[in-house]
Amino acid sequence: MNDLLFLIGLGFILAHFLGWGFKHLPAERWQMLAVVPLRKAGEDQWLGSNLTYYGFFVATSQLFSMTLLFILLGAMGLSIPGTMLAILIVLACCIPAARLIAMLVEKKRHTFTIGGASFVGILLAPWSIQLSNTILGSTHSELPLIPVLSAMSIAYTLGEGLGRLGCISYGCCYGKPLKDSNKILQWLFFRFSFIFYGSTKKVVYEGQMAGEKLIPIQAITCVLYTSGALIGSYLFLIGLFTPALIFTIALTQLWRILSEILRADFRGFGNISAYQKMGMMSVLYIFGVIYFVHAAPYANPEILDGIGVLWNPSVILGLQLLWLVFFFTFGRSSVTSSTISFELIKENI
Numbered sequence: 001m002n003d004l005l006f007l008i009g010l011g012f013i014l015a016h017f018l019g020w021g022f023k024h025l026p027a028e029r030w031q032m033l034a035v036v037p038l039r040k041a042g043e044d045q046w047l048g049s050n051l052t053y054y055g056f057f058v059a060t061s062q063l064f065s066m067t068l069l070f071i072l073l074g075a076m077g078l079s080i081p082g083t084m085l086a087i088l089i090v091l092a093c094c095i096p097a098a099r100l101i102a103m104l105v106e107k108k109r110h111t112f113t114i115g116g117a118s119f120v121g122i123l124l125a126p127w128s129i130q131l132s133n134t135i136l137g138s139t140h141s142e143l144p145l146i147p148v149l150s151a152m153s154i155a156y157t158l159g160e161g162l163g164r165l166g167c168i169s170y171g172c173c174y175g176k177p178l179k180d181s182n183k184i185l186q187w188l189f190f191r192f193s194f195i196f197y198g199s200t201k202k203v204v205y206e207g208q209m210a211g212e213k214l215i216p217i218q219a220i221t222c223v224l225y226t227s228g229a230l231i232g233s234y235l236f237l238i239g240l241f242t243p244a245l246i247f248t249i250a251l252t253q254l255w256r257i258l259s260e261i262l263r264a265d266f267r268g269f270g271n272i273s274a275y276q277k278m279g280m281m282s283v284l285y286i287f288g289v290i291y292f293v294h295a296a297p298y299a300n301p302e303i304l305d306g307i308g309v310l311w312n313p314s315v316i317l318g319l320q321l322l323w324l325v326f327f328f329t330f331g332r333s334s335v336t337s338s339t340i341s342f343e344l345i346k347e348n349i
Contacts (some may be wrong), residue, residue: 002303003237007230010068014226018165022219025053025168028198033331035338048338055331057166058114059323065159066319067310068229072151072236074309075301082132082143084318089128090152091322094121095329105274111172111335114163118156119278122249125152126289145293147236149286150245154232157248161225164218166330168194171201175215176264185262189215200336207264217262224255239300242290249286253279 024030033056035048066087073083094117101116126145133142167173178186178193193213196203204210228251235244256279309315 003234006303006307007234007237010233011230014162014230017162018219018222018226021057021165021168021222022216025165026171026194026196028201030169031171031198031200032333032336032338035340037340041339044343045339045341048340050333050336050338051327051331052170052333054166054170054172055327055329057169058163058330059326061159061162061165062326063319063323064162065155066322068158068233069151069155070309070315070319071303071306072154072233072301073148073306075237075303075306076147076298077302077305078143078148079136079141080309080312080315082136082141083148084314085135086125086128086132086143086148089131090121090124093124094118095325098330113275114160116275116278118160118252119275119282121156122282123285125149126293144298146245146290147241147298149289150232150236150241150248153245153248153252153286154229154236157225157232157252158229160252161222161229164222164225167218171196171198171203173218173221174203174207174209174264175217175262177209178213178215181215181262185215189213192216192219194219209264214264215262217259220262221255221259225252228252237301237303239298241298245286245290250283253282 030053032050033053034051036051037046037048039047041047069087070080070083074080097120098113098117099111101120102111102113105113105116126149129143129145129148164173174196175194178189181189190213194216195211195213197210198204199210201210203214228248232244232248235241235247257276260273260276
C-alpha cells in the first residue's frame, strides 16, 4: 500500500510538472533564466553570460533522478557510501561525454548530447558498481549488481524524461513539421503540436521553423519515460529487479531508435544515425550482462526505509551539489550572448 501511495504521489507531481511545461516552454519567454554581467561594453552597458532554463530543467531532472535512486536503493538497505561512489564514477565520465560525443557525431563544439552521455553511462554502470565494491571492500555491504543496475536504469529513465523539458525550452531535439507528416500523425497531433518562437531557439536558427506546427516529440518522450519510470519503480518495489531493468532499458533505447524517425534535427551520418546504433548496442549490452550475471534473491524493498535515507545530511548535501554541477555545466549558454544596462528609478530614491 505504501508503494502505491508513493508512486501515485510521484505521478501526480510529474503530471502537473509536465503539463505546465508543455503549455509554456515553447514560448520565447522560457529560454533565458538569468544574465550574469561579465565586462563592460560601453558607458552604461555590460556584456553578459546567459543562464538558461535548459540548464535548470536538466539539473532539476537529475535531482529527481538521483533522489529516486537513493530512495530505491535505500529501500533495500544498501550502503549509502557505496551508492554515492558508484554514482560519482558514472557521472565523472558521462558529464564530459555529453559534449565530446556531440563533437564527434554532430561536429559541433558548443552542444550536448544526452543520448551519447547515457550510452556511456549504460556501458560503465556495471563496472562502476564492481569498482565501488572493490574500493570500499569489507568496510561496507556489497552492492548487488542487478538490483543496483535496475535502480540506476529506473532513475535514468525518469531523469531523461524530465530532462526533455529542457529541450522544449531550448527548442532542440525538435520534431518534423506536421504538414510534412502522414495524415495519421496530423490527426493525432493537430491539437497537441508544438509551435516555437524566438530567434535564439535552436529549432528557429537551425531548423528555420518559427511558427510551424511540429510533432511534439519531446513531450511524447517525456510522457513515455516518466510513465516508464513509475512502472519500473513498481516492479522494483515488488522485488522484480530483472524485469524492471529490462523494461526501462528496452523502453528508453528502443524509443530512442524509433523516435529518430519523427525528428527533424541532425542526428549523425548515414540512414541509421549514430544514436540509433548506440540505442541498439545498449539493449544488447544489458541483455548480455543479465545473461552472465546471476541475480540472487532479495527481500522486497521497504519504501519507507528508502524515503528515510533522504534525511541523511550527506545525501542532502550531495543532491544540492549535484544540482549546482549540472546547472552550471549545462545551463551556461555558449551559443548566445547578451547586452544589459542598468539605470536608476529616480522616483524611488
